[in-house]
């Protein structure tokens with residue numbers, strides 16, 4: 001039995017991630033999607049929120065498990081019975097960063113091999129930041145995130161952005 005892990009921040013999961021998840025789930029017996037932390041990033045959704053959104057988005061996929069881990073991917077790989085790391089490549093601009101991560105993970109754990117799946121052409125421009133920006137201004141997310149979660153994402157980000165705008169306006173008023 002071959003088990004793959006698909007790691008990422010998933011802040012939030014997008015149709016780009018779903019493209020890789022759906023295709024990887026047909027290539028392996030089991031796919032574990034793991035929400036990890038990139039300590040150099042700041043996130044809009046908490047880990048439980050990201051796990052919940054992923055669970056809702058992947059409900060129809062039978063051989064999938066959603067998990068989260070507050071540590072190194074190479075250590076997660078060591079602690080679980082997994083065979084390979086799966087990553088998506090959207091464009092050559094992703095390559096250098098992903099190549100560096102794949103080598104670092106293998107250096108930290110020689111068993112941690114990474115395989116790359118090229119993103120489907122119509123998802124190559126999607127990113128979580130782009131989705132968040134569209135949501136903050138109340139734009140239509142339906143083409144960028146799975147239908148079951150787009151309302152939840154819109155609601156949270158529109159509200160948060162409105163609060164930030166209000167706070168900024170109040171601050172300017174005080175000055």
Ligand code: COA
Nearest residue numbers: 008009016017036037038072073088101104126127128129
């Ligand atoms: N389609 C569309 N978008 C995609 C995509 C795809 N197939 N694959 C990735 N993306 C986007 C994401 O939405 C994200 O967009 P954003 O930058 O606007 O938020 C961006 O590409 C980066 O994605 P991600 O894979 O989540 O990278 P990351 O840098 O946010 O996180 C971790 C990478 C979490 C896997 C990595 O930091 C990690 O392993 N952390 C644990 C600690 C560790 O082991 N660190 C050392 C590893 S070298």
